Amino acid sequence: MDLRGWARPMIFAVAWVIALFLLLPGLVTIPVAFNDSRFIALPQGAWSPRHFETLFTSAPWLSSIADSLGVALASTVLAVCLGTACAVGLWRVRPWLAGLVGAIMLAPMIFPPIVSALALYRAWVAIGLYDTWAGVVLAHTILAIPYVIIAVTTSLSMLDARLEQAARSLGATPLRTMIDVILPNIRTGVATAAVFAFIVSWDEIVVTMFVSSRAVYTLPRRMWDGIRESVDPTVAAVAVVLMALTALGVLAAIVVSLRRPARNP
Amino acid sequence: MAKRPLSGEPYVGFLLPAALLVCGLFLIPIGQLVALSFGGLDAPTLRWYEQVAATDSIHRILLTTFRIVGLTTVIAVVLGYAVAYAMAHMGERQRLALLLCVLVPFWLSVLVRALAWLILLRNNGIVNEALLGSGLIAAPLPLVRNELGVVIGMVHYLVPYAVFPIFATMRGLDGRLMMAARSVGASPFRTFIDIYLPLTLPALFGAGLLVFVFGLGFFVTPAILGGGRVVMLSEYVSISVLQTLRWGLAAALSVVLLVATLALIAIVSRVTGVRRMLGAS
Incomplete structure (x- = not known):
């Protein structure tokens, strides 16, 4: 729309103020992380990497880092295999069935x-999965599948359905079609899905707190303890590391999307 | 895989592993939780729902939850609309820079964000120290461990969720509609009110509902920034189980939360089509 005069720069300025409100608060963890104190506080002069x-x-x-990495990697592999197969199935089965199964599959996200x-x-207590590695991996897999x-x-919606029909009419089984025709065409979508699944698992806290206690103690769980007891400044160091990784990841994603021909904003 | 496909549906087998996992290990446990809220299948009872309906402290929790989430939603959607509007009308470079500022916090761990706000807002936090140091206030302002702190933290979390669907709609608008309005003499303000706002209102409403649904289930942010003094529904459910061991009550409250969530999602999907909203965000 065409706003002239004062309105346009003013709205842009407001947007920038909001964007800084979103971006800046995270940065306060940096001085706290480099503080030479046993408590969560700002440095009084001396900075230290302790x-x-x-x-x-x-x-x-x-x-905890090892637990989180292991659980996230395992549940990513599981969620990507099961979820990708399911998405391809949803793409090809009758609309009513796709609608029904699709709605069920989104439930863990909603x-x-x-x-x-x-x-x-x-359930995990009842079937012996409580506080086991497998139990946490399965819980995270279920939560990641919708993503x-x-x-x-999204990736499949940009794929020409006739490719699949051509492969099938030449005698390929659905499995062969999936491996040789569909998967190569949606590999970007599958890679995106893997990133989503990893992040869902890596960040998960509420379900993890309930399905594990001692045997599996993920990083968010230990951070939660550190923040709630408010005594462990190591969480600020974790925060700085996570923030740096997030910023790098987002920058990389933007660079990749700029290098590809723009399809979606 | 069977050589001979099921009649007309050769891809059903692709659905099965994920569907069995989600049905067997997610929906059935949810069903058992619902059954528990009714006292189990052996001796059905409504006593837990009666307790929800009759207990003042639970009413206060529900009221607090809806008040905080409502306020948060309105603020987040208004801020999100402004950011989306600017993003839709900026040059490419500035848009990317703004997008970066929205995306980094969007992907940042919820615990990191809550920690940051705690450091900023507590009594000996940066905001209070700065205000005390400048002599503007004599005693620290209570900015956290109250509803204000929870609202700030939740707005901060939810603004990006409002930005993306609204931005997607704004990008898809036909600019000629606004040009037509201007060419027949409407002022920019009038064009915005009469053309642009009505066209983006469904997205605004849809984003608001999504943000509200999401906020309703919030656990981490209120638990950390409310500091035990502001207890929202999710945390109360957790306390009922972990500290007071009232499973029936917790199950009944879970069902209340779940039904509210599903009802709102049903409205969202009628307004916008849930697939599009989820795909857009």
């Missing part, structure tokens, strides 16, 4: 986390 040393040398923090947490806690399906479905 909280980063704690993060990367203490056994509890290292084991349901409030605390509701999923209570339900899974009881995988959405990412792959």
